[in-house]
Amino acid sequence: MPVTTIAGRDIHVDDEGFLAAYNEWDPDLAKQLAAQIGIELTDAHFKAIDFLRADYATQGETATLRRVSTLGGIPTKELFTLFPKKPAKKMAxxxxxxxxxxxx
Structure with missing residues (x-):
């Protein structure tokens, strides 16, 4: 499993750069990851992120855009505004x- 350094921390990632260890994440790391793809996080972003993490903890897989919209209560159009172009991938x-x- 590859390791990368983000904000002075060693983080385990997969071949595409997605975190590979659920427990290495924290909100400060989220801000660093978002900055790398040109997103400045707001409370609205964290509503989607918090839903994704909670859903993953119970379901064992990353929620689809439809699931975030339906169960998370965040309209799809808003998700595209918060995470432009590929919201599901960027949120994850x-x-x-x-x-x-x-x-x-």
Whole structure:
């Protein structure tokens, strides 16, 4: 498993750069990950991220965009505004979760 250094911390990642260890994530790391892809996190971003992490903890896989919208109560249009172009992939990356199934 590759290791990268982000903000002075060694972080385990997969071949695509997604975090590989659920417990290495924290909100400060999320801010660093978001900055790397040009996103400045707000409370609205953290609502989606917190839902994703909680859902992953119970379901064992990263939620799809539809699941975040339906169960998380965040409209799809808002998710595209918060995480432009590829919201499911970007949310998972920032939340420290595996890339969702079906994402290219």
């Amino acid at each position: 990356y920032i939340a420290g979760l595996p890339k969702p199934h079906g994402c290219v």
